[in-house]
Amino acid sequence: MKTQKTSSVKKNFAYQMIYEVLVLILPFVTSPYIARVIGAEGLGTYSYSYSVAYYFVLFSLLGIKNYGNREIAKARDDSAKLNKTFVNIATLHILISIVCVLAYIGYIISLKQVRIYAEIQTLYVLSGLLDISWFYFGIERFKMIVTRNTIIKIINVICVFVFVRSADDLWKYCLIMALGNLISQIALWVPLRRYVEFVRPDWASMKKHMKPLTILFIPAIAVSMYKYMDKIMIGAFSSKTELGYYENAEKVINIPMTVITSFGTVMLPKMSNLTASSNHNSAERYMTLSMEFVMCLATAFTFGLAGVGTVFAPFFWGKEFTVSGQLIMGLALTIPFISFANVIRTQYLIPTSKDREYITSVIAGAVVNLCINGLLIPQIGAFGAMIGTIAAEMIVCIWQVIVVRKELPIRKFLSVSVPFIPFGILMFAVIIGIKIIFKSGIEALLLQVVLGGGLYLCLCLWYFVKTQNEVVLRMIKTAKKRFLKNNQL
Numbered sequence: 162m163k164t165q166k167t168s169s170v171k172k173n174f175a176y177q178m179i180y181e182v183l184v185l186i187l188p189f190v191t192s193p194y195i196a197r198v199i200g201a202e203g204l205g206t207y208s209y210s211y212s213v214a215y216y217f218v219l220f221s222l223l224g225i226k227n228y229g230n231r232e233i234a235k236a237r238d239d240s241a242k243l244n245k246t247f248v249n250i251a252t253l254h255i256l257i258s259i260v261c262v263l264a265y266i267g268y269i270i271s272l273k274q275v276r277i278y279a280e281i282q283t284l285y286v287l288s289g290l291l292d293i294s295w296f297y298f299g300i301e302r303f304k305m306i307v308t309r310n311t312i313i314k315i316i317n318v319i320c321v322f323v324f325v326r327s328a329d330d331l332w333k334y335c336l337i338m339a340l341g342n343l344i345s346q347i348a349l350w351v352p353l354r355r356y357v358e359f360v361r362p363d364w365a366s367m368k369k370h371m372k373p374l375t376i377l378f379i380p381a382i383a384v385s386m387y388k389y390m391d392k393i394m395i396g397a398f399s400s401k402t403e404l405g406y407y408e409n410a411e412k413v414i415n416i417p418m419t420v421i422t423s424f425g426t427v428m429l430p431k432m433s434n435l436t437a438s439s440n441h442n443s444a445e446r447y448m449t450l451s452m453e454f455v456m457c458l459a460t461a462f463t464f465g466l467a468g469v470g471t472v473f474a475p476f477f478w479g480k481e482f483t484v485s486g487q488l489i490m491g492l493a494l495t496i497p498f499i500s501f502a503n504v505i506r507t508q509y510l511i512p513t514s515k516d517r518e519y520i521t522s523v524i525a526g527a528v529v530n531l532c533i534n535g536l537l538i539p540q541i542g543a544f545g546a547m548i549g550t551i552a553a554e555m556i557v558c559i560w561q562v563i564v565v566r567k568e569l570p571i572r573k574f575l576s577v578s579v580p581f582i583p584f585g586i587l588m589f590a591v592i593i594g595i596k597i598i599f600k601s602g603i604e605a606l607l608l609q610v611v612l613g614g615g616l617y618l619c620l621c622l623w624y625f626v627k628t629q630n631e632v633v634l635r636m637i638k639t640a641k642k643r644f645l646k647n648n649q650l
Contacts, residue, residue, distance in 0.1 A: 169627045172303075172304075177365060177504060186416060187314040187315065187317060187318050188317075188318075188338070188412075188418065188462075189412055189413075189499075190318055191318055191321045191322065192332075192409060192412060192478065193476070193477050193479075194321070194322065194325075195325065195334065195407065196477075196478035196479055196481070196482060197478070197479055198326065198327060198328065198330070199325070199327075199328050199330070199331050199334065200328060200481065201253065201401075201402045201405030201406060201482065202400075202401045202402045202405060203328050203331045203405070203482055204276060204302065204404075204405035204408055204409065205395075205396060205400070205401030205402055205403070205404035205405035205408065205601060206331065206401050207278065207331060207334060207335055207393050208340075208396070208404050208405070208407075208408040209392065209393065209396040209401065209404060210278035210279055210281075210282050210335065211282060211285070211338075212389040212390075212392040212396075213268075213279065213282070214265065214279070214282035214283075214285050214391050215285075215385070215389050216385065217262075217264060217265040217268075217287035218261070218285065218286055218288070218291070219289075219381060219382060219385055220261050220378075220382075221252070221254070221257055221258035221260075221261035221286070221289040222254070222258075222263070222289055222292060222378075222381070223257060223374040223375060223377070223378040223381070224373070224375070224376065224377020224378040224379075224380070224381055225250065225292075225295055225372050225374060225377075226294075226295050226381070227295075227377050227507075227511050227524075228250075228295075228370075228373055228374050229250050229295030229296065229299065230295045230298045230299045230376045231299070231511060231512065232246050232250065232299070232370075233246060233247065233295065233298075233299025233300060234299045234300075234301075236299075237299060237300050237301075240358075240603065241254075243300075243312065243357060244357050244358045244359070244360050245360060245363065245366065245406070247296055247357050248357075248359060248360050248361075248362050249322060249362055249363055249366045249367045249600070249644055250367075250374075251293060251296075252362040252367060253367045253370055253371065253374070254290075254292075254537075255290060257495055258289055258290035259290065261286065261289070261290075262283075262286055262287060262290060262501050265283065265286045265324075266283070266566070269283070269626075272335050274398075277332055278331070278332065278335050281335040281336050281338055282335065283334075283339075283340055284339035284340055284342070284343045285338075285339040285342050285343070285370050287343055288339075288342040288343040288345070288346045289334035291343070291346035291347060291350065292346050292349075293344070293346070293349050293350065293353070294306060294346075296347060296353075296356075296357070297349065297356075300356060302356070305352065306349065308439075309345070309348045309349065310348070313341055313344050313345050313348065314341065314345075315626060316341075317338070317341040317519040320337045321334065321337055322397065324337065325337070350546065355506035373514075376516045376517075376520065377511075377516060378522040379520045379523075379524070380516075380519050380520045380522075383520070383523035383524045383526065383527035384523050384526075384527070386527035386530055386531055389551065390530075390531070390534070391407070391530070391546040391550060392404055392408065392546075393409065393532060394534050394535075394538050394546065395407055395538055395542065395543055395546055398538045398539045399538055399539065399542040400542065401428050401544045401545070403542035404543070405482075406482060406484040406485045406488060406543050407485075407488060407543040407546055407547075409474070409478055409482055409485045410470075410474075410485040410486075410488035410489045410492055410543075410547075410591045411488075411492065412472075413466065413473070413485075413489050414489065414492045414493065414495070414496070417458070417459075417462035417466070417496065418496060418499060418500075419499050419595070420458065421455055421458055421459060421462075421496075421499075421503065422499075422503050422507075434545070444509075444512075445506075445569075445570065447508070447570070448504065448508050448569070448574075449537055449570070449573060450631075450632060451504050451508060451579060452501070452504050452574045452577055452578060453578070453630070454502060454632070455500050455501075455503070455504055456497065456501065456577070456581060457581050457621055458500070459496050459497045459499075459501075459580075460497065460581035460582060460584065460585040461581075461585065461588070461614070461617050462493070462496050463493050463494065463497055463585060463591075463644055464493075464497045464585035464586065464588050464589040464617075465585075465588060465610075465613060465614065465617070466489055466490075466493040466496075467489075467490045467493040467494070467589060468588070468589045468592030468593055468596070468609060468613060469592060469609045469613075470486045470487070470488075470489030470490040470609065471483075471486035471487060471489075471596070472486070472601050472602075472605050472606050472609065473486060473489070473571060473597055473606060474486030474489060476602065476603065476606055477602065478515070484543070487544075488543055488544070488547050491544070491547040491548070492547055492550065492551070494551050495550055495551055495554040497578075498554040498555050498557070498558040499554050499558070499610060501562075501574070501578065502522075502554075502557055502558040502561050502562075504574075505561045505562070505565060505569070506519055506561065509565060509568075509569060512532055512563070515565075518561070518564040518565070519561070521560065521564070522556075522557045522560035522561045522564070523557055525556050525557065525560050526553040526554065526557035527553065528551045528559070529552050529553050529556050530550060530552065530553035531549075532549075533548055533549035533552055533553075534549040535603045536620065544591060544637065554581065580624060581621065581624075584620040584624070585617065586618055587611075587617075587620070588613045588616050588617040590616070591609075591612055591613045591616055592609045592612075592613040593607050595613070596609065597613065618626060
């Protein structure tokens, strides 16, 4: 078995960001083609079948993504403990997953109408049974995950363009996406013996894992209420076409959010390790730096997407999806709240095992979301889900801030976050001004991205230099050295 080496946070963040973005960006590459080939209704049908299957995968995973990552990170320096921890958690996960797969088969049998799409999604449900990505995150082997999944995702994209040619090929699209998920998980089992040795599972230890797994499952199911239940409710109470509009808008929002949350995933094992060693000063320093970096990105994405949304949507997906642009503008408001809460959750609440505080916040958000969805989706369709999601993310963030206000320097976190807001407003004004002049089209979109993004970048660099940000100054110093070295050659 290989000796574990701690990789740098910078490299792990890069790998994790690539991994998470690939999951979203490669299907996103196909979305203009898919939008025009199968249309809003077909896209909504796929989204509905996937969202239902997702719930069965969610139940099979319990809270293993965060819990497994945390426990493996704590045990990675002790080979015997690592082997035992992995086998017990993985065995428990497989047993629960088998029950979920059988339950999904029961759901398919109960369907009275067209069920071909639900049948195909069985492959996706099976992928949940084989998911051990949490193990590799815990030992910080991000590069290996990225490499394997990049190859599989690229093959996925090629298959979509080759085999999906008309609205009648919707079942092929479902099959390609579901099969890609399954193969991605199978691929992670191949190199597993290099990192862990299989031992006999211990039922007593498995039982000990059950309680914390269940505890962390509660926020996972609560979060899903305003991530996937939105789609199920739109499909059930409005129309598949409205769901198609919402699906594409959410795809756009998910890409920047994936970049931001990737940072939290990378920091979680490091913060768990620092917490275990009682290194509180370093933990607080990392949190403050993380918050500044994350909120810089979040502000850029919020004002940037809100500005370009109505130009981007009809250009990228066709005029049928103009409504998606309006939804992008609204959903962009969730980004700063999700980002702020993500730092608190992944770098403090989860590493310090403050699961109750985390759970109560997401339950509050889920309740608010379901209530607003139930009231508004039947009346205004996808826009009702949009309003519900914004309200839910605000509640989650505010709740988490309140419960940790005595333990964390919230004022310091706000002080490093707020300065980016005026930069974002200026960028938004430039983007809207370009839209007024050019109306729409590729020229308008390119100018919005280049001029708006360029302005925000320059303002942020000026701010970081003025405030003597240690990370940025180090990057500038390194860049200067490389530049001078290249010029001397």
